[in-house]
Amino acid sequence: MRLDSHFYQRDVLEVAPDLLGKTLVRKFESGDELRVTITEVEAYRGTDDLGCHASRGITERNRVMFAQGGLVYVYLIYGMYWMFNVVTSVETDPQAVLVRGVTCADGPGKLTRLLAIDKSFYGEDLVTSSRIWIEDTGVVPSFITTPRIGIDYAGPYWSKVPWRFLMST
DNA sequence: GGGACGATTGAA
DNA sequence: TCAATCGTCCCA
Numbered sequence: 693m694r695l696d697s698h699f700y701q702r703d704v705l706e707v708a709p710d711l712l713g714k715t716l717v718r719k720f721e722s723g724d725e726l727r728v729t730i731t732e733v734e735a736y737r738g739t740d741d742l743g744c745h746a747s748r749g750i751t752e753r754n755r756v757m758f759a760q761g762g763l764v765y766v767y768l769i770y771g772m773y774w775m776f777n778v779v780t781s782v783e784t785d786p787q788a789v790l791v792r793g794v795t796c797a798d799g800p801g802k803l804t805r806l807l808a809i810d811k812s813f814y815g816e817d818l819v820t821s822s823r824i825w826i827e828d829t830g831v832v833p834s835f836i837t838t839p840r841i842g843i844d845y846a847g848p849y850w851s852k853v854p855w856r857f858l859m860s861t
Numbered sequence: 862g863g864g865a866c867g868a869t870t871g872a873a
Numbered sequence: 874t875c876a877a878t879c880g881t882c883c884c885a
Contacts, residue, residue: 734868736868743868744868745868748882748883751881751882752881752882753880753881753882767868767880767881768867768878768879768880768881769867769868769869769880770866770867770869770870770877770878770879771867771877771878771879771880772869772870772877772878772879773869773870775868775869777868790868792868799869799870800868800869801869801870802869802870811880840868841868841869842867842868842869843867843868845866845867846868
């Protein structure tokens with residue numbers, strides 16, 4: 693069953709771990725569906741979080757983070773990889789979950805390549821989209837947490853907050 | 862208008 | 874350890 697807006701419009705620290713074990717579905721124009729299980733995510737939370745793109749205020753790139761939960765936030769990194777994020781919480785509260793890993797693709801850049809996700813998905817609504825959405829599976833996997841990856845620039849506190857969630861079963 | 866820099870990856 | 878590669882952001 694497809695996750696609805698209530699699932700997404702909660703605090704990112706609740707949504708992020710809840711996304712583990714869920715099924716990310718990508719439906720192509722050909723009609724083929726690629727279904728993968730989310731295994732690794734990271735939470736980015738508000739303007740105080742120096743690791744979060746929203747920490748420097750609203751910009752052209754991050755504006756969708758300030759919209760309601762359930763929308764897709766996609767951006768290009770290192771000039772070659774698209775990062776797939778799920779916006780959470782409510783309007784004006786900028787939060788997002790970076791999906792870092794799924795079954796069949798063990799990295800954020802690899803999974804967007806596998807699922808053919810690019811800038812055209814910016815602002816896509818996971819609640820109503822016909823080409824990408826997330827389904828509940830009824831499975832509640834156990835998980836572990838670690839600091840987030842690749843954000844040393846965020847300083848000693850924010851670079852070490854244990855907001856990376858990894859499925860452990 | 863110009864320069865620095867990534868929420869990464871894969872090869873040396 | 875290091876290059877690839879370019880849109881975004883910030884300063885001038």
